[in-house]
Amino acid sequence: MPRQLGDLEDAVMTRVWQWNRPVTVREVLEDLQQERSIAYTTVMTVMDNLHQKGWVRREVDGRAYRYTAVSTRAAYSAALMNEAWSRSDNPAAALVAFFGMMSAEQRQALRDAMRIVRPDLLGSSEPRTREEPDEDKREVADEGKHEPAHEAADEPSDEPTDEQAVDPADGAGPESGR
Secondary structure (H helix, E strand, O other): OOOOOOOOHHHHHHHHHHHHOOOOOOHHHHHHOOOOOOOHHHHHHHHHHHOOOOOEEEEOOOOOEEEEOOOOOHHHHHHHHHHHHOOOOOOOOOOOOHHHHHOOHHHHHHHHHHHHHHHHHHHOOOOOOOOOHHHHHHHHHOOOOOOOOHOOOOOOOOOOOOHOOOHHHHHOOOOHHO
């Protein structure tokens, strides 16, 4: 699992990710110097460390190296979120707390992402056809509900359960060990 990048490592990787091309120590140095006073050898050491840790690959170009990111910033962020979530003693509560901290833009990004991955989560390769209620309507509908979760679970729901969402004939049901 990845550990979080330090401040200077993150500043260097931000440039490598943004530029999305092979970069030299000199290029990163010149850009960093617009924000702070920093030595060439410091940037060179950080980039070498990032190479040793597997964040960048490098190729010789004359007397210098050109560094390229091994993965994307999105993949790095996802790995950090997954690591933090997997360390929780109550993953469901951690997710609820995380969702509660999200801005409206982040919640929309989450909804967009779920539209992309949801077919795989349901064991189908076809997109869902039923429209998801939008958040404002869902919040209004939920305002009058003050029942404990265990009581509400006994009521019928129009949402498919995991068993209903997976075709048992394909062998991918709960009994399959997935």
